[in-house]
Amino acid sequence: MSGSGNDIMEHRDSNCVYWPGKTSSGALYDDIGGSPYYTQGFNFQANENTFLPPIQEYPGVPYGPLDFHCERALNSWTDPLDLNAGWLVGLTDINTERQNVQERIADYIVDLLSVGFSGHRIDAAKHIHPNDIGAILGNVRDRMGGSMPEDYISWLEVLLGGEKSLLMCDQSSPYSFSYMLTDALKAHGFSDAEVDMVKIWNSGYPVEPRDCSDYNIGSHRMAIQNDDHDQSYGSGSSSRDMQGEGSILTKEMDIPKHRGFETKLFNDPYAVSDNSHDYPIRLVLSGYYYAPNGAVAIPDGWSDCTLKQTDNTCNTVLETPAFQADKCGYEGPTWTRVHRDMSIVNAMRSWMGLGGVSAEDVGLPGNCS
DSSP states (O other): OOOTTOSSSOEEOTTOOEEOOOGGGSOSBTTBOOOOOBOOTTBOSOOTTTOSOOOOBBTTTTBOGGGBOOOOBOOOSSOHHHHHHSBGGGOOOBOTTSHHHHHHHHHHHHHHHHTTOOEEEETTGGGSOHHHHHHHHHHHHHHTTSSOOTTOEEEEEOOOSTTHIIIIIOTTOSSOTTHHHHHHHHHTTOOHHHHTTEEEEOTTTTTSTTTHHHHTTOGGGEEEESSOHHHHHOSSOOOOOOTTSSOOHHHHOOHHHHHHHHHHHHHSOTTOSOTTTSSSEEEOOOOBOOOTTSOOOOSSSTTOGGGSOOOTTOOOOOOOOSOOTTOOTTOOSSBOOGGGOHHHHHHHHHHTTOOOOOTGGGTOOTTOO
16 A cells, blocks of 8 residues: 555656656566556556546555545644545545445454464554444454454554544544544444453653543553654654653663663553553664764665665665674664663563563673663
């Protein structure tokens, strides 16, 4: 799945800048067919099959034009219609009200569970109607034999700002991920225990972790985190304000401070009343540092300027293996590897009721601390 302007068609923008179709959606090799798809964005030619202007079609899924919302600007964060149907940053918006779409998404989740996944995260969940999420997960439950697996776990990223009343706090809200989502899950057969398996990412942590009484769902249905990806690599893409009660590693570059807030996440998180049962999901972000030349790109080799036609404004980021057995937590110079820091490892183990370990015990070099 992809947004407008990244399909098999030729493209031209309003300034007549031209770019060809993306070969990744065509034939990969001579003997292996690709999976071409079509969107309406920046296209100026008729579809060669229908002879009509292009519209959203992903035959390999299969999704067709009716499976997407009509193009709509997302310019209000307090309007349920905009939140549900608006095209976020130009991405084609799938119509999750349709039964076949709900079933196809459920099939995908079941496929993941069938190969060993215990669960999943739903990114930008506030752009899917709570009733639709209930229906999708209800389909998952049906396909799993009428109940969710005992070890199933999931959490929804519901980033809150000024719209927290609409999304979480107001019991009468027509678009609520507290009351409405709970009711939707129960309408599809979820027991109280199964509802508890569906967590909400607490975007108010660490400053406002107990907004509107745990967002009306209780802290046992929440996931918490110190710094997140949007804060670390976005510019204005997150409304989370740490206010000195958390640390963003890639921007502050203060490792002792960051380590302190990471261990606090397990030892004594903000507003915790029962550290053994509150906030059952606690997330640690391992990412990548900004490059010395100022580039913000994953060091996976795809941001190497030698791979593309460019002018000398390109800031290259060379490939560095993500796994290197001799690297410790925070060591860099590219990947942060926060999860390898032994202070954080042992704080996590203590929270889980396990004893402390040395670096050698977990396969890390002895100099890792």
